Amino acid sequence: MPTPSPLFVLHVATPLGTMQLSSTESHLFKACFLETGPETDSPAPSDCLRQAATQLNEYFAGQRQTFEVPLYPQGTPFQQQVWQALQRIPAGQTDHYLALAKRMGNAGAVRAVGVANGANPWMILVPCHRVVGAQGQLVGYAGGLWRKQWLLQHEAKMSGTYQMGLF
Incomplete structure (x- = not known):
């Protein structure tokens, strides 16, 4: 587009x-x-x-966990489906690619989900940083893994799920 x-x-x-x-x-x-x-x-x-x-x-500032900004849809229908799924991951929680693919009805689309996640044009607002590896490890983030770790810790503190051993 x-x-x-x-x-x-x-x-x-x-x-x-x-x-x-x-x-x-x-x-x-x-x-x-x-x-x-x-x-x-x-x-x-x-x-x-x-x-x-x-x-x-x-x-x-720790005063908002979700965003209400109208987004300009600029991806394929599949990408948009993934981006909508990302918005359903609550702050303070993480998910992984396979689980997202399964919820979307196609467990074989794990790589496609990863590609769509990486193509997300709205960092933080569409929380692609909440997707981690299957074993909970930090993987891929266009903003850098150090930012991803910071964002996840920030959200865990905001939501009250912060653990000292997180990452």
Whole structure:
């Protein structure tokens, strides 16, 4: 699917580094960590960007566990199905690829679930970081495993499921 137009951009400082948010006037197109590059915001960020930034700030302050920002659907129907499944994993809990594939009715789609998880364009808002390996080990995260570990510990503290031995 092509990039929507017009596209608005806003950068948000987080405890894990700068996140770049992109949206149309009404839907969030992308949320990712910015490792390098220019940090130029749109002169007049969209209401959608302001809403996403507010909700991210609430999340990092421990005041929000789910997000209510309208997303711009830009994946295949299968990817969108995986992204919807990710949103059903509660904060403070994890899941693994096989379990997701089974819940979606296709245990043989483990790799496809992993690929769709990795293609998630909305880091944190669609919690792909809550997916771990079958034995509970940290695996794959586009933002880096150190961020994934931080996010899981942050959510465990927020939800009251924090354990000293976690990871």
